[in-house]
Amino acid sequence: MHSNPILSGDPFLAEAIAEAETGHAEGGIPIGSVLVHQGRIIGRGHNRRVQRGSAILHGEMDALENGGRLPASVYTQSILYTTLSPCAMCTGAILLYRIPHVIVGENITFMGEEELLRSRGVRVDVLQDARCIEMMKQFISENPTLWNEDIGV
Amino acid sequence: MHSNPILSGDPFLAEAIAEAETGHAEGGIPIGSVLVHQGRIIGRGHNRRVQRGSAILHGEMDALENGGRLPASVYTQSILYTTLSPCAMCTGAILLYRIPHVIVGENITFMGEEELLRSRGVRVDVLQDARCIEMMKQFISENPTLWNEDIGV
Numbered sequence: 001m002h003s004n005p006i007l008s009g010d011p012f013l014a015e016a017i018a019e020a021e022t023g024h025a026e027g028g029i030p031i032g033s034v035l036v037h038q039g040r041i042i043g044r045g046h047n048r049r050v051q052r053g054s055a056i057l058h059g060e061m062d063a064l065e066n067g068g069r070l071p072a073s074v075y076t077q078s079i080l081y082t083t084l085s086p087c088a089m090c091t092g093a094i095l096l097y098r099i100p101h102v103i104v105g106e107n108i109t110f111m112g113e114e115e116l117l118r119s120r121g122v123r124v125d126v127l128q129d130a131r132c133i134e135m136m137k138q139f140i141s142e143n144p145t146l147w148n149e150d151i152g153v
Numbered sequence: 154m155h156s157n158p159i160l161s162g163d164p165f166l167a168e169a170i171a172e173a174e175t176g177h178a179e180g181g182i183p184i185g186s187v188l189v190h191q192g193r194i195i196g197r198g199h200n201r202r203v204q205r206g207s208a209i210l211h212g213e214m215d216a217l218e219n220g221g222r223l224p225a226s227v228y229t230q231s232i233l234y235t236t237l238s239p240c241a242m243c244t245g246a247i248l249l250y251r252i253p254h255v256i257v258g259e260n261i262t263f264m265g266e267e268e269l270l271r272s273r274g275v276r277v278d279v280l281q282d283a284r285c286i287e288m289m290k291q292f293i294s295e296n297p298t299l300w301n302e303d304i305g306v
C-alpha cells in the first residue's frame with residue numbers, strides 16, 4: 001500500500017521513472033509522469049518530442065492525455081508525479097485542471113514554475129531523487145540542443 | 154498582405170475562426186487557433202476534446218502541435234491567434250515557447266490567463282470579435298457540461 005507519498009522510495013515516483021526510462025530507450029527525452037487518483041495510477045506517460053515530433057507532449061502532458069477525458073472532480077483529488085520540475089506549459093495544465101498536489105523528482109537540472117504553482121495553492125513536494133538527477137544530468141550533457149528545444153531555449 | 158494585425162477583419166483571425174468552425178462541424182468545441190510567423194501560418198488547429206477524446210488538445214495546443222518541432226527563434230518571432238482567451242494550459246505553452254504576442258478573438262464568454270501573460274511581458278490584444286462571441290455563447294448554452302469539462306469545472 002501507498003502510505004507516505006513523499007518518501008523518495010515512493011512507488012509512484014518509481015513508475016514515473018520507469019516511464020522516463022521507456023522514453024529514453026525509445027531515443028527520447030527521459031522525463032516521465034504518472035497521475036494518481038486515490039492510490040491508483042489513472043494516466044501515465046513520458047516525453048514524446050522525438051518519438052512523435054511533438055511540441056506539446058512533455059511527460060506530464062502525455063500522462064494527462066493518456067488519462068483521457070476525466071471529470072473535474074477526479075483531477076481535483078489527484079496527485080501528479082513527474083521526474084522533473086514542471087515547465088510553464090505543464091504547470092498551466094496542472095492549474096487548468098486544479099490538480100492540488102504535485103510530487104517532483106528533482107529540480108536541480110531544471111527549475112520549472114514551482115513558485116507559480118504554490119502561489120495558486122498547489123502543494124509541490126520536491127524529492128531530489130538521485131536517480132532522476134543523474135538521468136537528466138547525463139541526458140543534458142549528451143543532448144544539449146535537443147534539451148534546449150524542449151524548454152524553448 | 155497583412156498590414157495591421159489588430160484589425161477585427163484580420164485575415165489570420167478569420168483563419169482561426171475557420172478552424173473553430175471546422176471543429177464545430179466535427180461535433181467538437183468551436184475554438185480555433187493559428188500560429189503566424191512573419192506573415193505566414195506555420196501551425197493551425199482546433200479543440201479536439203470530443204474528436205480525439207483529448208484532455209490537452211485545446212485549439213492553441215493543437216495549433217502548436219501541428220506546427221511541429223520548431224526552433225526557439227521561430228516561436229519568439231511569432232504571433233498566436235486564438236478565437237477565445239487562452240486558459241492556464243495554453244497560457245503556459247505560450248510562456249514556455251516565449252511567444253511574444255497573442256491575439257484573442259474574445260474574452261467575454263471565458264476570461265483566461267491574460268493577466269499572467271501580460272505580467273510576463275506578452276502582448277495580448279483582445280478583439281472582442283462578434284462572430285467569436287456568438288459562436289461560444291451558442292455553444293456554451295447548448296453544451297454546458299462539455300464546456301465545463303474543457304475548462305476543468
